[in-house]
Amino acid sequence: MFKLIDLPFDAAALEPHMSRDTLNTHHGKHHAGYIKKLNGFLAERTNAPSSLEEVVRLAKAENDKKLFNNAAQAWNHGFFWMSLTPQSQGEPQGELRAAIEKAFGDLANFSQEAKAKGEGHFASGWLWLVADKSGAVQLVDMHDADTPIVDDKLTPLSVCDLWEHAYYLDYKNERGKFLDAYLSTLINWRFAEAQYAAARKGEQGWSYPT
Numbered sequence: 001m002f003k004l005i006d007l008p009f010d011a012a013a014l015e016p017h018m019s020r021d022t023l024n025t026h027h028g029k030h031h032a033g034y035i036k037k038l039n040g041f042l043a044e045r046t047n048a049p050s051s052l053e054e055v056v057r058l059a060k061a062e063n064d065k066k067l068f069n070n071a072a073q074a075w076n077h078g079f080f081w082m083s084l085t086p087q088s089q090g091e092p093q094g095e096l097r098a099a100i101e102k103a104f105g106d107l108a109n110f111s112q113e114a115k116a117k118g119e120g121h122f123a124s125g126w127l128w129l130v131a132d133k134s135g136a137v138q139l140v141d142m143h144d145a146d147t148p149i150v151d152d153k154l155t156p157l158s159v160c161d162l163w164e165h166a167y168y169l170d171y172k173n174e175r176g177k178f179l180d181a182y183l184s185t186l187i188n189w190r191f192a193e194a195q196y197a198a199a200r201k202g203e204q205g206w207s208y209p210t
């Protein structure tokens, strides 16, 4: 059984970029709903793994779509909260910055490509910044509940939720404005740097608390 983790900041701390109303609904209703359904499906099983990462991978391997969708959404939202910060952190530093510059030329181009990919994504999903085993970083947009943790070649560094429930109360249909706020202000670069350091050491990085 998994719990709804607390937000790592006050629900009003991201205002005006993300409102208390959005976070109360997104965390308190949407994320909570995925956890509740996940626990319901797990209660029917005798082989439920103890970590959420393993539940996601098991559901994928068994092609159990209901379990996968709820387990992956539970994990993705936990990772999304960690990807946000109330204290704008400017720019990535160190090895992650070097990897972004190698892949995208410079930070401005990275933001431009991230916004274009996020805006261009059709319907619901997630915009991930990931690292592969070589340390190269890339942007990947995934549909619905899809998550890079089912691919052992990839480590997620940061994510932006592209589902309308993430931005509709604050930005209506203007997903691009929400992406601007994420890329310029909300993104937790210190967390992404820690994930990148873990990836370079072959470690798992952040895991959903049990």
Ligand SMILES: [Fe+2]
Pocket (backbone or CB within 6 Å): 026, 030, 077, 161, 163, 165, 166
């Ligand atoms: Fe969401």
